Amino acid sequence: MADIIKQATREAYGNALAEFGEKYDFVVLDADLAAATKTGTFKKKFPERFFDCGIAEGNMMSVAAGIAASGRIPFASSFAMFAAGRAFEQVRNSIGYPHLNVKIGATHAGITVGEDGATHQCLEDLAVMRTIPGMAVIQPMDSVEARAVVEWAINYYGPVYMRFGRFACPILLDRDSYKFELGRNVRLREGTDVTLIGTGLMVSVALDAAKLLAGEGISARVVNAASIKPIDEADVIAAAAETGAIVTAEEHNIIGGLGSAVAEVVTANRPCPVLRVGVEDRFGKSGKVPVLLEEFGLTAANIADKARKAISMK
């Protein structure tokens, strides 16, 4: 088997901004984290279209709103903790409520921030961003999808929250054929006994879990839900109807994120067991990423365990 290439989605985000900067007219804002969010890649190429706002995320979001209200497309970037956390109300009232065309590029989401620890490990952003009416909430599973999401966001009118990671994860999608569609899941593996719905770097972990389950004769479908809002209702209902059990996997609190979004659709349309893998309502901590993934149960083994349990509950 060819070696799988790994890259952090934040890296792909920065590269995509620089690449599409040639073709499209947009500006990029950052809050003293250009080197980390990778908007620095764009800044290098298009310094006249890059504006550092300093360590002032709330101001940055409302500035972005003003730029959008004047007809231009701004990307605004910081760590997820500060973009969705510190600036929540600016995003809600300056961007969400007037439905302005601002693209929020939030990097360093989840516990794979690693050593920086809990203050920087945002596990709440999917939940809060999902509650803003009209906000599209997207988390790409790999670099190919991250690039596609950036180009899609440029061409879409409306506020978008894009969630990117710090940690390198496998590139699994095909760059030439892949196209991102809002509100559309991507099925990566067929299966009949259970559906594993992942988002972000947990998609590749869900694929590993499906392989573990296959060894026991359990057929698991694997789905990538990059579009968390709007969620692909038809595909979630199909998973419930056709496999009768669902396990979700995300690098987020199990409260309010993908698992909740899926459960909302299932309970209202086609009830079946839905078990959620994610951070179980606790704060993160400092440590090496593999150690943290293990400690917080963001593993193939845990997804497989939950899958067996969900099947037994049918």
Added chain:
Amino acid sequence: MDQATLKLLKEKAANIRLGVLEGIHAASSGHPGGSLSIADILAYLYYVEMNVNPADPRWQERDRLVLSKGHTAPALYAVLAEKGFFPKDELKKLRQADSFLQGHCEMKHTPGVDMTTGSLGLGVSAACGMALAAKLDKSPRRVYAIVGDGETEEGQVWESAMFAAHYGLDNLCFILDLNGLQIDGKITDVIDPTPHDKKFEAFNWNVIEADAHDFESLEKAFAAARACKGRPSVIIAHSVKGKGVSFMENQVGWHGSAPNDEQYAQAVAEIKASL
């Protein structure tokens, strides 16, 4: 300042710097630049200025320190270990999953840490709350907060400044670590927060200038802050980011990267040679 005190402070500051580098090197991550720029300030605070008790870290009548620029936790951990709040051995476990020494300051599990910080701009306000509480308690305890110069770009810093002056919190002293750098470059290039003196004066604060690496200058500054009644004080501490390690000094690249083995050895040698 007498020679014995000066000698002690120099030694303690060097040990803080060594502790900073030991932890960051072992973790292969962390923020050396801004940790080294506050080493002398922390030595002065913990060995001269502040009233604390390592045997009873939560003693209610202690003075408080809020490290609002919480990414420079390694420096605070080093001085706390030096004072005996916890064993020095812990320092090399910085940022590991089996240690209480989190990447950013965390008050619940680390003896001697008075406030959880790391998200910039929040700590200064918590310090205001502590100073207000001391007033309500009619207690003489004092509250210190170390704030980054880049951090002053956060609007909340100025909200806290307004609050402290309004309530006459003369038991509150900010130390502004004016090292001139943040992550994306020089503070004056990224988004200029200067002049700090005029801004704080306009917010009705007592403004004091000091050399962050000169203990006699710090002694004068802290005495002036203590003597000021009716309003809060800010010590604008002119510092060098990366101070004490030649190749880190004034280099923006050393904000948040760890030294390799060779660089670590050189840094340790330089600090030891300075004594």
